[in-house]
Amino acid sequence: xxxxxxxxxxxxxxxxxxxxxxxxxxxxxxxxxxxxxxxxxxxxxxxxxxxxxxxxxxxxxxxxxxxxxxxxxxxxxxxxxxxxxxxxxxxxxxxxxxxxxxxxxxxxxxxxxxxxxxxxxxxxxxxxxxxxxxxxxxxxxxxxxxxxxxxxxxxxxxxxxxxxxxxxxxxxxxxxxxxxxxxxxxxxxxxxxxxxxxxxxxxxxxxxxxxxxxxxxxxxxxxxxxxxxxxxxxxxxxxxxxxxxxxxx
Amino acid sequence: xxxxxxxxxxxxxxxxxxxxxxxxxxxxxxxxxxxxxxxxxxxxxxxxxxxxxxxxxxxxxxxxxxxxxxxxxxxxxxxxxxxxxxxxxxxxxxxxxxxxxxxxxxxxxxxxxxxxxxxxxxxxxxxxxxxxxxxxxxxxxxxxxxxxxxxxxxxxxxxxxxxxxxxxxxxxxxxxxxxxxxxxxxxxxxxxxxxxxxxxxxxxxxxxxxxxxxxxxxxxxxxxxxxxxxxxxxxxxxxxxxxxxxxxxxxxxxxxxxxxxxxxxxxxxxxxxxxxxxxxxxxxxxxxxxxxxxxxxxxxxxxxxxxxxxxxxxxxxxxxxxxxxxxxxxxxxxxxxxxxxxxxxxxxxxxxxxxxxxxxxxxxxxxxxxxxxxxxxxxxxxxxxxxxxxxxxxxxxxxxxxxxxxxxxxxxxxxxxxxxxxxxxxxxxxxxxxxxxxxxxxx
Numbered sequence: 001x002x003x004x005x006x007x008x009x010x011x012x013x014x015x016x017x018x019x020x021x022x023x024x025x026x027x028x029x030x031x032x033x034x035x036x037x038x039x040x041x042x043x044x045x046x047x048x049x050x051x052x053x054x055x056x057x058x059x060x061x062x063x064x065x066x067x068x069x070x071x072x073x074x075x076x077x078x079x080x081x082x083x084x085x086x087x088x089x090x091x092x093x094x095x096x097x098x099x100x101x102x103x104x105x106x107x108x109x110x111x112x113x114x115x116x117x118x119x120x121x122x123x124x125x126x127x128x129x130x131x132x133x134x135x136x137x138x139x140x141x142x143x144x145x146x147x148x149x150x151x152x153x154x155x156x157x158x159x160x161x162x163x164x165x166x167x168x169x170x171x172x173x174x175x176x177x178x179x180x181x182x183x184x185x186x187x188x189x190x191x192x193x194x195x196x197x198x199x200x201x202x203x204x205x206x207x208x209x210x211x212x213x214x215x216x217x218x219x220x221x222x223x224x225x226x227x228x229x230x231x232x233x234x235x236x237x238x239x240x241x242x243x244x245x246x247x248x249x
Numbered sequence: 250x251x252x253x254x255x256x257x258x259x260x261x262x263x264x265x266x267x268x269x270x271x272x273x274x275x276x277x278x279x280x281x282x283x284x285x286x287x288x289x290x291x292x293x294x295x296x297x298x299x300x301x302x303x304x305x306x307x308x309x310x311x312x313x314x315x316x317x318x319x320x321x322x323x324x325x326x327x328x329x330x331x332x333x334x335x336x337x338x339x340x341x342x343x344x345x346x347x348x349x350x351x352x353x354x355x356x357x358x359x360x361x362x363x364x365x366x367x368x369x370x371x372x373x374x375x376x377x378x379x380x381x382x383x384x385x386x387x388x389x390x391x392x393x394x395x396x397x398x399x400x401x402x403x404x405x406x407x408x409x410x411x412x413x414x415x416x417x418x419x420x421x422x423x424x425x426x427x428x429x430x431x432x433x434x435x436x437x438x439x440x441x442x443x444x445x446x447x448x449x450x451x452x453x454x455x456x457x458x459x460x461x462x463x464x465x466x467x468x469x470x471x472x473x474x475x476x477x478x479x480x481x482x483x484x485x486x487x488x489x490x491x492x493x494x495x496x497x498x499x500x501x502x503x504x505x506x507x508x509x510x511x512x513x514x515x516x517x518x519x520x521x522x523x524x525x526x527x528x529x530x531x532x533x534x535x536x537x538x539x540x541x542x543x544x545x546x547x548x549x550x551x552x553x554x555x556x557x558x559x560x561x562x563x564x565x566x567x568x569x570x571x572x573x574x575x576x577x578x579x580x581x582x583x584x585x586x587x588x589x590x591x592x593x594x595x596x597x598x599x600x601x602x603x604x605x606x607x608x609x610x611x612x613x614x615x616x617x618x619x620x621x622x623x624x625x626x627x628x629x630x631x632x633x634x635x636x637x638x639x640x641x642x643x644x645x646x647x648x649x650x651x652x653x654x655x656x657x658x659x660x661x662x663x664x665x666x667x668x669x670x671x672x673x674x675x676x677x678x679x680x681x682x683x684x685x686x687x688x689x690x691x692x
Contacts (some may be wrong), residue, residue, distance in 0.1 A: 094623050095370055123497050127637050127654035136643040151627050151639060153654070157497070157511075160518050166624065185500025188662050188681065196334075211691055212328040221335050221650075242339040 038135035057102075059090030067161060068098045079109055083159050099164040107167055111182045112156060114163075120165065122154040125179065128189035130197035134223040140171070146170045147223075148197055152179070152186075169199065172220075178204035196221035283506070293318075296675075299328045303677045304405045306687035310664075310676065317672050322665045326658075329691035340370055342479065343578065345648055347438040350657030351444040352653060353689030354435055357396050357629040358427075360382075361440035366521060367627040367638040368442040371620050375531040379567040381522045384459070385431060386560040389440065389553040393464075394423040395632035396546045396553075399684040400471065403543065406681045407484050410643060412475050419467050426460060429453055432582075432589050444570035447582040452570075454561055461558055468550055469509040476547070485540040487677030489667040494535045500659040503634025504549065505683060508541030508555045517629035524658040527556050539682035549632075576618050579610045631683060633657050642684075653692060656686040 053203030063069050066170055072091070076084045077143060092099045102110055104245070114122040131149045138147035146168035155162050167176050178201035179186045190201040191210040200218035201207055229241025239245075298309035307328040313321035333521045334353055337345045349356040349364045364382055369375060374386070397420040404412020424434045430453050431439035431446070436583040439446050475481045491499075494636040496506045506513050516524040532548030534541030570577045579599075580591035599607040622644035628637040634656030660683050667679040 095373070095625055097625060099624075124502075125500060126635060127639060127652065128650035129639050129650075129654075131624075131650045131652075133639055136649060151624075151652075153637065153639065157518075159512060162626065162628075164624075183500070184498045185659060185662060188658065192658075209327075212329040213327070220332065226331075227335060227339050242336070249538070 002182045017046070044072035060093040064091065064093045064098060067159070068093060071120065071161065072100070074117060075110070075113060077107075078120060079115040083109060089135065097162070097164060100164055101166050101168070104167050105170060107125045107165070108177050108179065110165065111152070111154075111179050115182055120156065121158040122161075123183050124155040124157055125189075126153040126162070128152050128179070128186050128193055130193040130199055130221065132221065133199060133222045148174055148230035149198055150176050150199055151169060152194060171198070174199045175202055176200070177202050178207075180204055198222065254655060256455070259550060266297065274390070276578065278406045290310045290522070292642065299325070302354055305402060305406070305683075305685055306678055306690075308661075308685065308687055309678075312673065312676065314673060315405055317674075319668055319671055319673055319676055320439060320678060322668045324661055324664045326661065326687070326690050331688045333692045334651050337648050339647065341646050342620055342648060343515075345443055345618060345651065347436070349651070349653065350438055351688065352434045353631065353655060353657065353686045353690050354637075355686050356390050356391055356631045356633070356641070356689075357397045358440060359629055359636055360653075361438065361637045362388055363627055363629040363631075363636050364492040365440050365652075366387060366629065366638040367625050369560050370625045370627055371623055371640060371642050372442070373621070374571050374576065376571065376572065377568045378523075379565060380449075380569040382474065382564055383445055383449060383558050383569065384440055385522050385524065385527070386564075387437075389556045389560070390423050390426055390457075391537065391681075392553045393550050394420045394427070394551050399546055399570045399632070400475075400543070404475065405686075406677050407481065408630045409475060409690055411476075412471075419464075419471075420496065422467075424461060425451070426457055429456060441570070441578060443573070443576045443578075444568070445540060446578075448569045450566075452594065454564065457557065457561060461554060461561075464554060465551070468547065468554075471547065476544075477579070483671070484674075484678055485543055485682070486536070487538050487540075487684050488671065488675045489539045489542075489664055490537050491667050492500075495663070495666055499663045501634070501663050503630075503632070503656050503660065504542050504545045505660060505663070506634070507531065508545045509537045510535040515628055515635060519628065521627075524670045529555050539678045542682040542684075549673070574609070575613075579606070581612055619644060619646055620648075630653070631656055633689070634660060653689075655692065656688070657689040658682075658692075663692055 043073050048193060050200070064072065079087065083106060088104060089101045089232055092101070093135075100110075111125075114120050129151050131151060132147055133145075133149060134147045148169050148171060150167045150169070152165040152167075154165065167178055174197075176199055178190055180190065180201075181203065188210060190199075191207060192198050192202050194201060194204075194207050195209045195212050196219055208214065212220065217241075225239065227243035229243065231241060232239045234246055263270050265271075293314045295312045295314055296309065297312060298304040299307040301308075304310060309325035311323040312319050331351075333348050337348050337366075340348065345364060345368070346361050349360040352360050365376075375381075397416045398507040401413045401416025401420065402529075404410065404416060427437065428434050430449055431437035433439075475562070491501065491505065491509060493506070493509045493511050494510050495501075496511070502513065510533055512533050514531040515521070515530055516527075516529075529552045530548075532545050532552060535543050557649060570581075580595035582589055585590035585593055599610050623640050624639065624641040626637055626639045630633045631634070635654065636656055637654030639650070639652040639654065642646060643649040661680075663683065664676075665678060667683070669674040671679070
């Protein structure tokens with residue numbers, strides 16, 4: 001998953017990238033990612049493919065190495081092969097961490113097994129958070145790809161292991177079952193994810209805003225929600241707010 | 250147009266109109282409403298905070314009381330939300346340090362360390378040994394400062410005001426050291442991706458050694474002041490009970506979990522920055538109450554002193570930033586005539602000697618380095634528990650997403666479990682024993 005910008009192609013269409021099969025997540029224009037600056041370097045027309053983009057779409061093949069196989073086998077045993085195949089869309093091992101991409105219909109079956117099975121024992125739900133992949137691997141680069149990901153970090157205190165579950169949903173149908181019945185700690189995490197990303201956790205006891213005011217409009221951490229801010233005037237210059245400054249991406 | 254009292258709905262009378270049934274809420278049904286409530290005479294809803302000296306910050310509690318017994322406790326947060334997570338997405342990777350350090354403002358160096366470890370894991374690099382040792386050193390100093398504030402505010406909220414003044418006084422000693430090392434009392438931005446902003450200044454090691462000499466006496470003073478005091482004991486013992494099962498279910502970590510008897514300390518169970526090579530104990534208690542949490546924090550101060558001593562002993566000369574010039578900040582900080590800034594030699598070099606060095610400096614400072622795409626979760630043991638950084642990169646010069654699993658945020662969920670069924674005065678003790686920092690809770 002190196003991203004040294006080595007894969008420079010003349011253009012997305014000419015390169016023959018098909019959104020359905022391409023591993024690419026995001027595309028960047030120009031050698032320096034600058035837009036609207038009157039770039040005369042000649043590199044402005046380049047389109048660089050970001051391998052994987054922010055959301056890597058490839059998956060890792062067995063064996064995963066280390067205890068990852070042990071956990072996966074135990075999980076298959078716990079929920080049954082059919083359910084596992086239906087529930088886990090792909091598995092990614094990267095930087096010593098394992099991620100299971102889970103279909104939302106089977107999320108609760110999986111987390112119950114992960115918490116209760118003797119060979120798994122993921123007692124602690126460390127964190128639930130959201131990520132919006134709008135224009136890096138999401139619908140802006142490949143229509144139909146879900147943009148909102150809910151990421152669960154589970155910890156096994158018994159075996160001292162950590163795994164990550166990821167559920168992807170679209171902004172039009174942002175429903176994910178709540179895991180509060182299995183992990184009561186997910187209560188506030190899910191409220192925060194709802195507050196910031198608008199993911200609706202079905203079955204949550206009281207899904208209300210938690211950090212933003214109750215009557216707030218919109219979901220602030222979505223990528224199409226502006227950061228906001230006002231220009232700051234100095235003695236002889238004006239500094240625009242951070243999200244409108246010229247930036248290198 | 251008389252409204253009729255509907256026994257099925259004591260709150261509003263109703264009448265039929267051509268538009269359908271219309272309800273009239275008059276407010277005159279107060280007696281009826283309260284009469285229908287078996288605890289009507291006793292039940293009282295008290296709003297406490299967000300501006301209240303005993304709520305440990307801008308925290309709001311909504312308490313349902315029967316006499317002095319709390320039947321329901323609900324916590325309202327968000328008053329200190331500053332959108333730090335969103336802001337980091339609009340700054341480069343190095344600038345991120347200056348944002349995250351402001352989250353849990355009593356443990357800034359833990360925020361920086363967690364963030365930098367996550368960025369380093371994404372980059373696939375490791376800080377040089379000296380930088381790692383200094384990171385451990387400053388984090389443990391920070392842990393002492395943080396625990397002292399926890400004890401000081403604990404004292405203040407329990408009415409032991411001398412505890413507060415003593416706690417803040419001793420904390421200032423630690424902050425003086427941190428100021429000497431990093432340049433700032435708080436919000437240091439000292440730990441950077443790849444290493445540190447600068448090496449230890451001259452004389453810092455001696456000053457830390459002096460501190461290690463006399464500080465155990467101050468801890469002992471604290472014990473003399475509070476630990477043996479009968480009022481302190483009665484206010485804390487058997488208050489805010491939460492056992493291991495409750496802690497794990499509610500995600501509670503840190504001193505609260507250790508006071509319930511589980512020696513779960515990430516420095517031991519998932520060591521980072523070489524913590525496995527330090528000799529220290531994980532203090533625990535088996536009381537599951539505020540008293541146990543107080544004792545655990547007191548003991549952790551002593552263990553931190555041990556770690557600092559070992560870190561000082563193993564400090565070897567060497568670089569404090571990775572060698573990779575594509576990541577390392579091009580200049581070292583140094584003290585000039587107009588304050589702290591890029592070292593004079595570096596400025597002379599880029600302005601007078603090397604065009605390439607100037608370009609390199611310019612690219613790295615304005616654009617920043619790129620981080621390979623992917624996501625990581627890196628937890629560190631902050632004074633309040635598991636501080637986790639979930640950092641996502643899309644391969645650009647800015648984070649795609651930084652989510653912070655702040656221990657205060659998660660631990661605060663235990664308020665209801667700790668205080669419902671108890672007395673209202675014990676709510677204060679329970680929350681003080683959680684030691685939430687609202688800057689971290691609301692981010």
